[in-house]
Amino acid sequence: MHRGGDIDMKCRILVVIMLALAMLLSAFSGCVGGERKDDKGKDDGGAVTPPTDDGTGEKPKTEQQNALEVVWEFYHAWSAYKKYAWGHDILKPVSKEKYDWYGESLLMTIVDTLDTLYLMDFDTEFLAAVQYVKSNLSFDKDIDVQVFEITIRHLGGLLSAYQFSGDSGLLALAKDLGDRLMPAFGQAGALPVEPPLISTGIPARYVNLKTGATSGATTNPAEVGTLMLEFGMLSKLTGDESYYNAAKKAVVAVYDRRSPTTDLLGSNIDTRFGLWTSPVSHIGGGIDSYLEYLWKAWVLFDDPDFKDMYDICIAAVNEHLAEEVDGRVWYGSADMVTGQREATTFGALHMFMPGLLAISGNLEQAKKLMDSGYYMWNHWGIEPELMDYSTMTIVSGNYELRPEIIESAYHLWKATGEKKYREMGYSMFKDIVEHCRVEAGYTKLDDVATKKQGDYMDSFFLAETLKYCYLLFEDSRLDYENAVFNTEAHPLYKISPFQKNAAR
Template sequence: MWLVAGASLLVALSSCATTPTPKPQVDAAALLRDNGADAAMAERVKAEFLHAWRGYREYAWGHDALQPLSKQPRDWYAQTLLMTPVDALDTMLLMGLDDEARDARELIDARLSFDQDIEVKHFEVVIRLLGGLLSSYQMTGDPKLLALADDLGTRLLPAFDSPTGLPWVNVNLRTGKTSGTESNPAEAGTLLLEYGTLSRLTGKPVYYEKAKRALVETYKRRSPIGLVGERFDVETGKWTRTDSHIGARIDSYYEYLWKCWKLFGDPDCKAMWETSIAAADRYLPEEVDGALWYGHADMSTGARGASEYGALDAFMPGLLAYSGDVARAKRLQASSFAMWNAHGIEPETWDYRRGVVVDGAWPLRPEIVESTWYLYRATGDAAYRDMGRSLFDDFVRHTRTDAGFAAISDVRTMQKADDMESFLFAETFKYFYLLFAGPATLDPQRVVLNTEAHPLRPVSPH
């Protein structure tokens, strides 16, 4: 077993890489030109993380999440699955918050059990809980975390037992009973990083095989022009909504095609990525008044659809930068930032042709911060740290409460909502911290972050 905390994560993880990775696109020396202002920002991010964590600790300890306005706990299901502690643990380890991490681990070790008669959403439990347990195990060596991950993986496997191999939406953790026939590329294709890592760590091929089949079956249903739709039927594999885009229900499908190649060196993933991103880059981009956006198109014809982009779509500049298309990433990030600045926080959905909000909610999403970090890593350009500082100032100004941080009901009014999702700890704070903490904290060329920002390191097959 090995123990890693704080800035030493890079060294430990770098030595374990087993798959070839592209060379960084910028000289490392450029990234290492840190300054006091950046260090001060990293400390500021850490202090605000602690503010949110202490609110959770005081008002919702042992529950899935805190409602930051009413100061009441909230659980996803009839019994808690400790969403916030599991999601937050690896962020605390990265930040060097050893006391808080110890308390979270003790709570998880003592109270987290998956032997519960509850039906859970497969996708969300995989990215948040399975991903969080695996990353925290790799960072601490705590065998209880791996045992929990293996137990959870076993209980979730019946989700793949559909006629097509595409996973059911829901699965009962005790009985294995499944439900939910209408799914989508994101929920079917955003599983291999977690199950694949579990497979490598436990020596159980079934995890990798089931999750990869789900990804391949999704890819096989692409149209003749290479696009996927928004929804399909798990039992028949037929599309029920053929709108294609990079937003909700599709987004992380693209992300995992690339990241599964990065983490596992699986040539099938690379081939699927190359075909899929070529189609997306051909049919989805749209120029409006000199700005680049990714909109909607019909998956079969490529005919232009809605001009909608939003908080979830804002992950795409980061993925483009990570995969080497930095020029396009810069332009799309500029559009994301313009969308954010229109009201001081980005909306869930923005009509970029009309320049108006379609859905004004903002549940503390991380994607624009994620892209800012990837672009900083790809370019070394301090402008992206300046962008991140502006994002962080707005985030704190508009969402901070006495007990934590509250989602926004509508960015046009900045009215708060009584919700603080666990991904605030796993993703939003983590990406802000990584942006300012310096490149030695975590190297995305050697460590792959899942869609919930849980860092996973390569593991040699048994």
């Protein structure tokens, strides 16, 4: 750790307070004759954009100032969680209540937030949270957990925090969790149970952490394929290849069942028989991170099989799902066998795609889709969960504090160096502050049209959304060229940062 503790946090907060005072003075100086100047920071979509020097004498804010604004809002949300829900999975910020996914806490928000604390230089908070997790987190619970969610949040969070800190207690927890999840693949791991007879290679959707019993006859490509980075990294850090092999077998099992006519994947698949139960293909939730992990597994593990699978799948997606409507690029839904258009729906979860296209080298398509997503955001002042791009009408009007569009802005900024992507990210960050901030943290929206607030702050808001907002302006603690983000924004490395630091 290069910065110290409470002093570090107090200094950062003091700087933010000084920044706020400077902003107030700037606002006051903008008033002439008791009237406020025209708001130069509003665009036609109603989103706030960074101030620019437009001849009025106002100077644009620096990246450091923008980063400090994000730090302040993160601190607001993190402090609210600590005050009202510490030791539990989730904060309900409006009612100021706590919530546990499975009736018993798995410290979801704490584990999910560890590497965000590190990347934002909250060293004392990071170390204290690590110690709390080591002392209080137990996976020896008689609960049926969703393998996908626990893998990306807990296994990914523990592995990333271990790679930053070198604390062996975190790796021990990760291995314990990995062993308890292995029965989902039809393998007993460290548990004294008989493995279920799964011949398809497709893992079960749920597993009991204590007994290893599995359930969930139907799953989807994302929940099958989005285990590869975490289980693969667990193999790399422990030397036990069984985790990598099980996860790769699952990825290949889905890939081998793609349509022979289009190379598209369906939405849902039966784990017992390996048959598709929904033939609709798209890039939204349920398929999204399967595609993402094909590319990232190739980068992280140097396994060319993943690159080959990615090339086939992404070509099919671009051929059959992408289309241009009114000059904008979108990705809709199609029948996996015929390629015929099934729906023209697109939403928040689809917006991982510009980032994936950017990191895999298709910058032209990435830029076009990012522009479309930003248009969608500004159309309502914040993005809906799902909309129809042929009519620009809402299908599902909630906003869950999702990170994908800001994640894509970050990757496009890193790939191109174009300032517009920082400006997009800052604009969206300010919209979130305006509409989702409450006294005790941040809450989702039930309706983006009316901005009616819900009562839920998902752990990924701290793990992903605010992390990517921050990294857009300050990522000096992240070795971007060597980091591979899991789908919960936990950075994973071929060589752990703590090992690099020790070698210096």
